[in-house]
Amino acid sequence: MGFSEKQEALVKESWEVMKEDIPALSLHLYAMILEIAPEAKGLFSFLKDTNEIPQNNPKLKSHAVKVFKMVCESAIQLREKGEVVVSGSSLKYLGSVHLQKGIVDPHFEVVKEALIRTVEKAMGEKCSEEMKSAWREAYDHLAAAIKTEMKQEA
Numbered sequence: 001m002g003f004s005e006k007q008e009a010l011v012k013e014s015w016e017v018m019k020e021d022i023p024a025l026s027l028h029l030y031a032m033i034l035e036i037a038p039e040a041k042g043l044f045s046f047l048k049d050t051n052e053i054p055q056n057n058p059k060l061k062s063h064a065v066k067v068f069k070m071v072c073e074s075a076i077q078l079r080e081k082g083e084v085v086v087s088g089s090s091l092k093y094l095g096s097v098h099l100q101k102g103i104v105d106p107h108f109e110v111v112k113e114a115l116i117r118t119v120e121k122a123m124g125e126k127c128s129e130e131m132k133s134a135w136r137e138a139y140d141h142l143a144a145a146i147k148t149e150m151k152q153e154a
């Protein structure tokens with residue numbers, strides 16, 4: 001079963017809304033990551049030495065935006081090409097950063113769930129099961145590409 005036009009539209013529609021509220025939603029993503037997996041704190045340079053999520057940290061915001069935006073791009077590619085294609089050099093970079101930071105498969109599940117809760121927060125009543133499952137599917141394909149690269153680099 002391919003990724004449908006409807007699914008692509010649902011992801012794009014929510015990203016358009018999320019874009020308008022990046023600082024708050026970035027913080028929410030991390031609050032959710034830490035709620036689901038408090039032990040993930042030590043993985044992030046900007047969290048490990050603090051007891052609070054830093055309010056204005058560019059690295060935190062950059063990572064959150066990369067996750068939101070790259071999943072949205074993946075949704076578009078899945079619809080257009082039936083697969084996620086991250087350009088060679090950025091995929092290599094993504095693979096090596098996460099490998100070096102000690103990220104393992106279960107961490108990807110944590111971030112996926114935190115992402116879904118962030119979409120729920122952004123969309124409120126407009127959030128539907130269909131919308132969430134479109135995000136999940138696009139995320140899974142992107143995460144699979146990153147994990148494959150990580151295994152090749154290991």
Ligand code: HEM
Pocket residue numbers: 040043044045046059062063066067070071094097098101103107108109110111139142143146
């Ligand atoms: C760094 C993207 C999933 C943990 C990075 C960087 C990118 C990126 C582009 C480089 C630094 C930056 O530009 O912010 C992504 C994408 C993901 C993903 C697109 C999912 C589809 C994860 C997961 C974890 C994780 C599941 C672990 C819970 C990290 C850490 C760094 C990093 C610890 C180094 C940042 C630092 O400590 O300063 N990621 N990432 N990422 N990522 Fe991810």
